[in-house]
Amino acid sequence: MKCLVAGGNVKVLGKAVHSLSRIGDELYLEPLEDGLSLRTVNSSRSAYACFLFAPLFFQQYQAATPGQEALRCKILMKSFLAVFRSLATVEKTVERCCISLNGRNSRLVVQLHCRYGVRKTHNLSFQECESLQAVFDPALCSHVLRAPARVLGEAVQPFPPTLAEVTLGIGSGRRVILRSYQEDEADRTVKAMVTEMSIGEEDFQQLQAREGVAITFCLKEFRGLLTFAESANLSLSIHFDVPGRPAIFAIKDSLLDGHFVLATMSESDLRSPERHRLAPPLQADSTPHLDDFANDDIDSYMIAMETTADIEGSRAVPSMSFSPGHQPPSSPGPYSEDNDTEPSIEPGTPPPKKFRSLFFGSVLAPARSPPGPSPVLAEDSEGEG
Amino acid sequence: MKFRAKIVDTACLNHFTRVSNMIAKLAKTCTLRISPDKLNFILSDKVANGGVSMWCELEQENFFSEFQMEGVSAENNEIYLELTSENLSRALKTAQNARALKIKLTNKHFPCLTVSIELLSVSNSSRIVTHDIPVRVIPRKLWKDLREPTVPDADVSIYLPVLKTMKSIVEKMKNISNHLIIEANLNGELNLKIETELVCVTTHFKDLGNPPSASEDASQDRNPEQMAEVRIDIRRLLQFLAGQQVNPTKAVCNIVSNKIVHFDLLHEDVSLQYFIPAFS
DSSP: OEEEEETTHHHHHHHHHHHHHTTOSEEEEEEOSSOEEEEEEOTTSSEEEEEEEOGGGSSEEESSOTTSOOOOEEEEHHHHHHHTSOHHHHHHHEEEEEEEEETTTTEEEEEEEEGGGOEEEEEEEOEEOOOEEEEOOGGGOSEEEEEEHHHHHHHHTTSOTTOOEEEEEEETTTEEEEEEEOOOOTTOSSOOOEEEEEEOGGGOSEEEOOTTOEEEEEHHHHHHHHHHHHHHTOEEEEEEOSTTSOEEEEEEOSSEEEEEEEOOOOTTTSOHHHHHHHSSOOOTTSOOOOGGGGGSOHHHHHHHHHHHHHHTTOTTSOTTSOOOSOOOOOOOOSOOOOOTTSOOOOTTSOOOHHHHHHHHHGGGOOSSOOSSOOOEEEEOOGGGO | OEEEEEEOOHHHHHHHHHHHHHHHHHOSEEEEEEOSSEEEEEEOOOGGGTSOEEEEEEEGGGTOSEEEEEOSSSSSOOEEEEEEHHHHHHHHHTTTTEEEEEEEEEESSSEEEEEEEEEOOSSSOOEEEEEEEEOEEOOGGGGGGGSOOOOOOOSEEEEOOOHHHHHHHHHHHHTTOSEEEEEEOTTSOEEEEEEOSSOEEEEEEOOOOOOOOSOHHHHHHSOTTOOEEEEEEHHHHHHHHHTOOSOOSEEEEEEETTTEEEEEEEETTEEEEEEEEOOO
């Protein structure tokens, strides 16, 4: 792979990396025919982010050396971010950025051609890996709202930077409401301030959702995409469904598109007093989720999903394409779970348990079969060859 | 108990925001006292505060276009609420471009002061931000601890120098010593002193002027050169100075020798009294 980014696009690339760094610690780079894809997932697998830069974004773009298969790799986010650490400096001094994969040395070479003939070369070690794929389709979501990023930026402005989760919903009068979400406060002696922002329908370019629907997701992760969208002056769409199913945040322009897929809290997690404030409660036919997800063996779910992804033979297919038809998990062959390219969740980082279990829980909600493939987050199992 | 008030004037809103920012810097938790004519922000002297106390008073009609309150009872027509000061200043921060601001006492599973802000927006659509600030209603039996402090008979009263200057000096002194001696005389001289084993640093302010004293006898007997001093915890003084973002309209310092220093400030129409006891 070899690609060359020139001029103002270097800063755009840098901003995208900053945005992705809000989500995960590893960056998956995959050169595709459609363009260069940069992806990441968080440690609890409750958030996935992806930017796809079209070939036109680059001055030169070569996905793979002719005759060879494209190399997919993952690198430490920290290392790649370090190249673009100071966006102000990048804007002022960098003229061109050349990224190439040197398979022999296992090095990703990022070379910044700067003013005055200065050249900075970063040799980042990478690991070959399989494609980080998430199967999701915005078209499957019942609800969508779209607004200029600026409007959404103003909408989250009253919330403290430290706020973890926020609830987004449609209130009476078709007003879009954002509300700070607080964890169960039974044990807390000092209650926290609750902030709510209400925006009229007129501020949205598209609002396809009925009153009463609401989802709760991680604001900090959302801010990663929002900051990028604001700086690029793009519109941001939010596609969502019932609580518990992941929400898809998307931006797009002629040269790039970005998707952040974030888990949302399920109804069993949301406290009813909070929900009632927004509007009448959700319809009764929403799927009740099993209570024991938190105790379920996540690993066995992952095995089922990875097999599912593999059935589609989708290794070479860009992850954002929609795979039609619901794929029931088939019985997996002997599978070595310990994919050496996939790090196990570090014991030191406690993932927000409800998010993690829910993200996968929505896949296996047995009470109803979703009309299309359930949103799945899976890495192709290397063992299936 | 009921409380509803509204601010529509931008200047009043900004002023109220500045007051709340100041309170947030002076006290982490404070008591808001609501009475028919006034609002008070109170910090009572407790061991936890280091004995520091604060009394801030503003006339409600200088701020609010609408103001309705109903106290605990007819004879006790007041409301005392304890809240985290930062919550109020954070809530008001979003009111920078507000068309109107409403505050009311509500009960949303627990008592709250709800601040509701209607924002001006580029398009004609209205945007409304609501902040529910949790409060604790203080029962009547505890009101006696929250009364307006009596102004002590000061040995010396003096006008303060520019607070920003004082703050930058005290900030540097904080690195050298935990205690500071503040002393002044009736000749318009004020000194800030720190003493350690290795070094003594004194900053002298001159020609500050003394306000006319209330009791003439005491001041006439006193030698104008004689300093009245109090040794205080330097961090308390710094906290007080850090809260003064704008130089006040009037700033007086009253010293009761070896007992207490009392700062009496006036920010336009808002009065602030701050007491720092002598370090024992």
